[in-house]
Amino acid sequence: MDRLVAAKVFIAIVEGGSLTAAADALDMSRAMVTRNLAQMEEWAAARLLHRSTRRLSLTPAGEITLARCHQLLEIAGQMTVLDGSEADTPRGLIRVACAQILAQQVLGAALTQYLRQYPQTAVDLVVNGRAVNLVEERIDLAVRITNELDPNLISRPLGVCESVVCASPAYLAAHGTPQRVEDLAHHNCLTYSYFGKSLWKFTDAKTGELASVPVSGNLSANESMALLAAAREGAGIALQPLFAAAPLIKSGELVRLLPRYLPQTLGIHGIYSSRRQMPLALRAMLDFLVDWFATR
Known part of the structure; x- marks a missing residue:
């Protein structure tokens, strides 16, 4: 962990009187403030703050550490900065x-x-x-x-991820092609989870109505690439990122299903x-x- 960052966090905690105030002042998550404080106490091999429900106060080791944190930041501020x-x-x-x-x-x-x-x-x-x-x-x-x-x-x-429902021609030949999103509940759907059912959400492109369909199947995984490969081999119907499935749809290895219904954008x-x-x-x-x- 960066000692300069930890020093700034410790000073902010003391000046603000709480971890929450330090998080706000530094535009940092409270969990990150807590980790920096814990690391500072580990480096000092001592408890640095007395904590109560009303306020924080420095221990003797905290007083020494606070002074050293100010010295550290002062030295860092004197370092030559690249110009041009x-x-x-x-x-x-x-x-x-x-x-x-x-x-x-x-x-x-x-x-x-x-x-x-x-x-x-x-x-x-x-x-x-x-x-x-x-x-x-x-x-x-x-x-x-x-x-x-x-x-x-x-x-x-950073952006948005559109998704697509797809299956292999072999799966569709054996089990039929769903015509409505509700039909997915009766198919073997490959889910992104370890157990139980998943809820696939759609918007009807014609009416704008929302639909949520509980789906399940005999294969689930915590990695989309595994489900995409399984769908290509005919294991079932998959809900995949469009950028991943598009090449296989273009080649004919997968078929895009239910084009009227737009899966939820992530x-x-x-x-x-x-x-x-x-x-x-x-x-x-x-x-x-x-x-x-x-x-x-």
């Missing part, structure tokens, strides 16, 4: 986390273009299917597709730890991805 064009050039390593489907279908190409545009930067792409802890795993940016983002997270909308979000003193390379990447999703 160098100060405005994104540089350095950015660690980016995302799911497999985003890595393969979108970010692989997008980050390649980003690196060409900003040759003094580097990217470490971490691919997995779970929500990451930005601080503990040293992630600068997590890119996620969801409409259920934790309101305590700091994020920036948001694509960039999640990061703090808006203050954001590395220039990260800010450039967020701006780049917003443009990338908008134009593609």
Whole structure:
């Protein structure tokens, strides 16, 4: 964890009188403030604050640590700053986390273009299917597709993800083609979950009416790429990001179903730890991805 950031957080807690006040002052999530304080106490090997329901007060070790935090920030402020064009050039390593489907279908190409545009930067792409802890795993940016983002997270909308319902010609020949969204309840649907039923939501393009259909099947997974491959092999009907399914629909390996009914659009979000003193390379990447999703 960055000691300069932790020092600023500790000073803000003392000056604001609470962790919540520090989070507001620094435009940082309260969870991030708590982690920085915990790390500062770990470094100091001592409790730094007396906590009560009414206020916070410094322990003797906290008094010493506060003075050292001020000294640390003063020294950092005296360091020579790059001048001219160098100060405005994104540089350095950015660690980016995302799911497999985003890595393969979108970010692989997008980050390649980003690196060409900003040759003094580097990217470490971490691919997995779970929500990451930005601080503990040293992630600068997590890119996620969801409409259920934790309101305590700091994020920036990057774009939207349209979806499509699809199945292989072999599955449809064996089980029939659904004509209405309600028919999906009687088909083997491949769901993005570990158990139970999923609720697929649609808008009727002609009437504007909303419809929610509970679906289930004999195969579920926490990674869309696995479900896409299974749908191609005839396992069932899948709800997939359009950018992933489009090549298979074009080739005839999958068939787009229920074109009158538009699946719920999902948001694509960039999640990061703090808006203050954001590395220039990260800010450039967020701006780049917003443009990338908008134009593609």
